[in-house]
Amino acid sequence: MRVVVAEDQGMLRGALSALLDxxxxxxxxxxxxxxxQALEMIQALQPDLCIMDIEMPKLTGLDVADKIKEAKMxxxxxxxxxxxxSGYFQRAMKAGVHGYLLKDAPIQELSEALRKVEGGGRAISPELALQFWEAENPLTSREQDILKxxxxGLSAGEMAKQLFLSSGTIRNxxxxILQKxxxxxxxxxxxxxxxxxWLQ
Known part of the structure; x- marks a missing residue:
């Protein structure tokens, strides 16, 4: 399988690529x-898989995943x-991500996960799966918008204007949100x- 590795830390990117090779x-x-750069490489090289970090300059890993899904690559x-x-995980699932793993996992675990994903399955670190199951976002999308x-730094009045709601509704x-x-x-x-x- 052909793979692109997207990671902003050079040493980790090099080590990961060498081990996978x-x-x-x-x-x-x-x-x-x-x-x-990851998105450009995916468009140009048409790899089977892309291993991606979330926090990267220019576009996050989740932004790239969104664009891959939109373009039906x-x-x-x-x-x-x-x-x-859990917020990152939920957004990743919406973006059609097939695997969600921790960086400190052994390389063998990553290789097996890649094979599973290549075969059409999904791979999620067991520790993460349990944690995310227990930490579901309690906020509705409107409550998330208001918290953002x-x-x-917007006041209740400014938020009311922007969201076409009354100040009383905003206060409610x-x-x-505070209660939840x-x-x-x-x-x-x-x-x-x-x-x-939860503010993704």
Missing amino acids: LEDDIEVVGQAANGE TCRVVILTTFSR LIAQ YVSE LDAKNRIDAIAIAEKNG
Whole structure:
């Protein structure tokens, strides 16, 4: 199988590519240092799989996965990350990602996961699967929108204008958000949501 490795840390990208190239049935055909480069390589090289970090310059791994899905490309995406945030995982699933693994997993586990994905299956780190199952995002999409606007420093009146709602409705939403997140105040709510990746 032909693979592109997208990772912004050069040493990790090189080591990962070298280890995967030792496998008889895996060939690393490209290495990308950022999301934009990864997308260009996928379009040009038409690999079977792309192993991608989430946090990369220019485009994140999830942005690239979205674009692959939109363009109906055949390349399957495997996310390799240090982030165990349920919000990231949920977005990855929506973007059609086939694998979601931790960077500290042994190379053999990654190779087996790639074979599974290449065969049409999905591969998710067992530790992550359990954690994400337990940490479902409690916020609705409207509540997430409102919390994002709070994070940008907008007042209730400004949010009401932007979302075509009354200030009273905004206050109700804010109260509901604080209750759901068991947050002491708005700043606390933003911190809790960001820590869990619920503001993606």
